[in-house]
Amino acid sequence: MPGNGAVTRSTLRQQIADALRDEVLAGRMQPGQEFTVKEIAEQYGVSATPVREALVDLSAQGLLDAVQHRGFEVHAYSLDDYRGMIEARSLVTDGIFHRLVHGEGGAAADDPRRAAALAVVRRRGEEAERAASAGDLNILIGYDLRFWRELSALFGNPYLADFLHRLRVRSWVCAVQHLRRATDLRGRLWSGHTGLVDALARRDSDAAGAVLAAYNAHSLALLEHLAAR
The missing domain is CATH 1.20.120.530 (GntR ligand-binding domain-like)
Structure with a gap:
């Protein structure tokens, strides 16, 4: 059923976004720290698609920055x-x-x-x-x-x-x-x-x-x- 797959992916996307947000809040991911979609996908044992979507969501929220050709990094605030x-x-x-x-x-x-x-x-x-x-x-x-x-x-x-x-x-x-x-x-x-x-x-x-x-x-x-x- 296509609907179930969409819900599962959306839920996984949110779970990854929440987990990464908590990593930043806990200080385990430091300002300026870079990482790729592949690295996060391997860390959580999931496919690249929900990870990429989660990282884009966090970038839109101002927690991450997209780095051209290198992936993403934790945003540094002043x-x-x-x-x-x-x-x-x-x-x-x-x-x-x-x-x-x-x-x-x-x-x-x-x-x-x-x-x-x-x-x-x-x-x-x-x-x-x-x-x-x-x-x-x-x-x-x-x-x-x-x-x-x-x-x-x-x-x-x-x-x-x-x-x-x-x-x-x-x-x-x-x-x-x-x-x-x-x-x-x-x-x-x-x-x-x-x-x-x-x-x-x-x-x-x-x-x-x-x-x-x-x-x-x-x-x-x-x-x-x-x-x-």
Whole structure:
């Protein structure tokens, strides 16, 4: 059945893309590191077609660069790139926070389903905070991405939620290129997830914005410090 084959290939393509993204986030694939479709296909024991498609997808997301006649390489981000990502994230999240607080776009502000959904997001934030306090970057990234994806999903616009998720993935790819230089990150990573959710639960967009501004300032200051070293 042709349909089944298409689904299988599409799923494999996504699985490879996810695996390579995780390799970059874990620091096992370094900025500027080059590789070919053949090398990745042999590594995962699959054909070249889904690998090529996955690499093209990751290039479109800004995680890889195509190198003419040589394959692909991990994109190297600068601190200026990170500053630009912070600005872009802020423009999106400010709008999301405002509409979540005032009940526009997604569930109404007084909808009990919204309160239940925020409680789920808050538990995700608690896990992220524990990982941040322990300095466990790999676990933090996983929970942080789920936290923001689930929070932005409350807005009710899947296109905007997907855009923010991709932007946050790129932000983490940029950040880990500097954070991996630190020997101990315990107590140095931002851990204000629950405070952000609590502000939104109180319908206080100003407080939510202040939490986000503190997060951006903290993250940028840490990366600047590590880059200077």
